Amino acid sequence: MPSVTEIREMAGEQSITMLTAYDAVTASIVDAAGTDVILVGDSVGNADMGYESTLPVTVDEIASRTGAVVRGTEDALVVADMPFLSFGVDQSESIEHCGRMLKEEGADAVKIESSKRTVELTERLTELGIPVMAHLGLTPQKVNELGGYTRQGTTPEAARRIIDLANRHEEAGAFSLVLEHVPANLAEKVTDALDIPTIGIGAGPGCDGQVLVINDVVGLSDWEPPFSEQFGDVRSEMAGAVEKYNDAVESGDFPAEEHSHYEDDLDELY
Numbered sequence: 565m566p567s568v569t570e571i572r573e574m575a576g577e578q579s580i581t582m583l584t585a586y587d588a589v590t591a592s593i594v595d596a597a598g599t600d601v602i603l604v605g606d607s608v609g610n611a612d613m614g615y616e617s618t619l620p621v622t623v624d625e626i627a628s629r630t631g632a633v634v635r636g637t638e639d640a641l642v643v644a645d646m647p648f649l650s651f652g653v654d655q656s657e658s659i660e661h662c663g664r665m666l667k668e669e670g671a672d673a674v675k676i677e678s679s680k681r682t683v684e685l686t687e688r689l690t691e692l693g694i695p696v697m698a699h700l701g702l703t704p705q706k707v708n709e710l711g712g713y714t715r716q717g718t719t720p721e722a723a724r725r726i727i728d729l730a731n732r733h734e735e736a737g738a739f740s741l742v743l744e745h746v747p748a749n750l751a752e753k754v755t756d757a758l759d760i761p762t763i764g765i766g767a768g769p770g771c772d773g774q775v776l777v778i779n780d781v782v783g784l785s786d787w788e789p790p791f792s793e794q795f796g797d798v799r800s801e802m803a804g805a806v807e808k809y810n811d812a813v814e815s816g817d818f819p820a821e822e823h824s825h826y827e828d829d830l831d832e833l834y
Contacts, residue, residue: 565638565639565640565641565672566600566601566639566640566641567641567672568641568672568673568695568739569739571600571601571641571739571740571761572739572740572760572761574600574761574772574773575758575759575760575761575762575772576761576772579772579773579774580600580601580740580761580763580772580773580774581598581599581600581601581773581774582599582600582601582602582603582763582773582774582775583599583601583602583603583775583776583777583778583781584602584603584604584605584607584608584611584775584776584777584778585602585603585604585633585636585778586604586605586608586611586612586629586632586633586778587629587632587633587636588632588633588635588636589636590633590636590778591632591633591634591635591636591637591640591642592636592637594640594778595636595637595638595639595640598639599640600640600641600773601640601641601642601643601763601773601775602633602637602640602641602642602643603643603645603675603775604626604629604630604633604642604643604644604645604671605645605675605777606618606621606626606645606646606647606648606704606705607645607704607777608621608625608626608629609621611777611778611779611785612779613625617704617707618647618648618704618705618707619648619705619707619708620648621647621648622647623646623647623650623661623664625647626644626645626646626647626650626665627644627664627665627668627669630642630644630665630669630670630671631668631669631670634669634670634671635670641672641673642670642671642672642673643671643672643673643674643675643697644662644665644666644669644671644673644674644675645674645675646661646662646665646674646675646676646677647705648705650662651676651682651685652681652682652685655684655685655688658685659685659688659689659692659694662674662676662689662694663692663694666694672695673694673695673696673697673739674689674694674695674696674697675696675697675698675699675742676696676697676698676699677699677703677704677705677706678698678699678700678703678729678733678738679703679729680729680732682698682733683729683732683733683736684736686698686733686736686737686738687736687737689737690736690737690738691737695739696733696736696737696738696739697738697739697740697741697742697763698730698733698734698738698740698741698742699741699742699744700726700729700730700733700741700742700743700744700746700754701716701717701726701742701743701744701745701746701767702714702715702716702744702745702746702766703744704744713745713789714745715745715746715747715766716744716745716746717746717747717750718746718747723747723750723753726743726746726750726754727750727753727754727757730754730757730758730762731757731758734758734759734760738760739760740760740761740762740763740773741754741758741760741761741762741763742762742763742764742765742775743762743763743764743765743767743771744764744765744766744767745765745766745767745791746766746767747767747768748767748768748769748770749768749770750767751764751767751768751770751771752768752770755770755771755772761773763775765791766789766790766791766792767791776792776793777792780792780793780794781793781794781795781796782794782795782796782798783795783796783797783798783799783800784798784799784802785799786799
């Protein structure tokens with residue numbers, strides 16, 4: 565298993581692979597493929613729970629999913645994505661929620677959608693032994709404030725804010741930084757400015773690593789963001805298998821004799 569320290573030391577040395585997972589079976593597949601980091605993303609709200617955004621996802625839901633992913637993982641670093649309003653309102657409550665992911669569910673670190681208000685929290689968490697992955701650029705938990713899932717850091721002023729916040733979170737102790745949906749040249753500047761690794765999603769090839777939602781990667785989604793790519797077609801495979809099952813049941817071909825067991829002593833039950 566790569567440790568937090570080892571992930572930090574991969575900056576500029578080796579590309580970091582990160583994918584989301586929300587259950588033990590998926591986590592075991594992602595882990596066996598040699599993925600460095602598994603993120604138990606609050607994207608579970610959109611990808612797996614039928615919500616239109618990540619906002620309804622609760623601490624209990626992330627905790628349950630984190631525990632499942634940990635149980636399915638042997639080697640990858642597991643990061644729990646802290647959901648909307650689980651941090652930032654009250655520091656002691658924020659620490660309790662983050663600590664729960666490590667102490668009770670077995671995560672190795674937490675990810676926090678970052679702002680100027682999370683610098684102090686990041687410092688306090690790392691002091692207590694809770695590793696923090698920061699997250700700047702498009703932060704989906706602020707979708708209502710942003711007015712949609714729009715690209716961030718597109719003006720010089722906005723870009724400078726992101727660079728400044730990236731530096732401040734590194735100084736506060738974050739071991740890595742997710743950059744989401746920002747211009748590729750801004751991501752390159754942030755990456756050059758930091759000693760910790762950057763992990764991009766819709767941020768171009770200049771980051772130290774990349775992360776995508778597992779549903780998009782395997783082709784389970786019926787839609788994908790423009791910065792993603794489907795590397796498989798699991799949706800079609802599943803649809804085909806379900807159709808074959810339904811046909812087999814309706815035709816009487818399933819279950820067949822090889823799927824059935826008979827007990828001789830029951831032949832004269834009535």
